[in-house]
Amino acid sequence: MTQTEQAPLLSKHILHVWDTELTATESELLLAYQLLAPAEQQKANRFVIAIIRQRYILATAFLRRILSHYLECAPQDVCFRWGVYGKPYLADDTNIQFNLSHSHDRALVVLTRDQEVGIDIERYVARHLDVLSLADRFFSREESCALLTLPAEDRLIAFYRLWTRKEAFIKATGQGLSFGLNNFTVSFQRDDWDCLLSVEDSAKLARRWALGPILQVEPDYTAAVSTQGVIQAVHYNRVK
CATH class of the missing domain: 3.90.470.20 (4'-phosphopantetheinyl transferase domain)
Structure with a gap:
C-alpha cells in the first residue's frame, strides 16, 4: 500500500474507504496468497474458476494490508472472529470496525471506530x-x-x-x-x-x-x- 506511511486518524463518525483493483501479476498473486491465513488459503484452493480464486486472494490480502496499516502489525498477524451471522470482526479488543466488499475487479474496505459499518x-x-x-x-x-x-x-x-x-x-x-x-x-x-x-x-x-x-x-x-x-x-x- 503506497497511499501513506502512517496510519491516518480514525474516529467514531469518520469513515475511511479504501478502493483497489483486483488485478495482479503471477508474482504479486503469490505474495498476496502468502499473506492469507491457512483457512483462507484452503478456501482459495477450493475455487475451481481461476479468476474467482484470484479475486478472492487479492481482496482478502487487500483487507489484511489495510487493517495492518491501522493496527501497526504485519498483515499475516491480523486475526479475526465472526459474529453469529458470519460478519467478521477483529479478534482482539480494538474498537476498529470494518467491512469488505468486492465485485469483478474492484474491492472496497471501510473502517471506523465504535460503530457497526457495512459496505457494498x-x-x-x-x-x-x-x-x-x-x-x-x-x-x-x-x-x-x-x-x-x-x-x-x-x-x-x-x-x-x-x-x-x-x-x-x-x-x-x-x-x-x-x-x-x-x-x-x-x-x-x-x-x-x-x-x-x-x-x-x-x-x-x-x-x-x-x-x-x-x-x-x-x-x-x-x-x-x-x-x-x-x-x-x-x-x-x-x-x-
Whole structure:
C-alpha cells in the first residue's frame, strides 16, 4: 500500500474507504496468497474458476494490508472472529470496525471506530436483467413501486443502487440476509446519508443509521456504505 506511511486518524463518525483493483501479476498473486491465513488459503484452493480464486486472494490480502496499516502489525498477524451471522470482526479488543466488499475487479474496505459499518460494491451487468421481477421478490413494496415509475432504460441503474444500499445496510447490522431485504426501504434517488427511509415501517428506527452512496467509484460500478449513528466525513483513498 503506497497511499501513506502512517496510519491516518480514525474516529467514531469518520469513515475511511479504501478502493483497489483486483488485478495482479503471477508474482504479486503469490505474495498476496502468502499473506492469507491457512483457512483462507484452503478456501482459495477450493475455487475451481481461476479468476474467482484470484479475486478472492487479492481482496482478502487487500483487507489484511489495510487493517495492518491501522493496527501497526504485519498483515499475516491480523486475526479475526465472526459474529453469529458470519460478519467478521477483529479478534482482539480494538474498537476498529470494518467491512469488505468486492465485485469483478474492484474491492472496497471501510473502517471506523465504535460503530457497526457495512459496505457494498456492484458492477453494472446483465443489461437484460428482469429487475422488476427481482424487486417484487426481494424488495419492499415502496421500492418496487418506485422502480415501476421509471422509464425502462433507467431501471437497471436504479436497481443496482437499491441493491448496494440495501446490502450495505444489512451488512452493517451484522445480520446479513437474515434481516430480510423487504423489511426496510431505501432510496435510489438521494445522494446524501439519509437514503435509509424506514426500517420495519418505522422512520424513527431508520434515523438510527446513516446510509448513502460512495460517488468516487469507477463509472461501471455503484457502491454504498452504512453505519450506526451519523457520518461526519468520509475519507476516500484509491490504492494500487
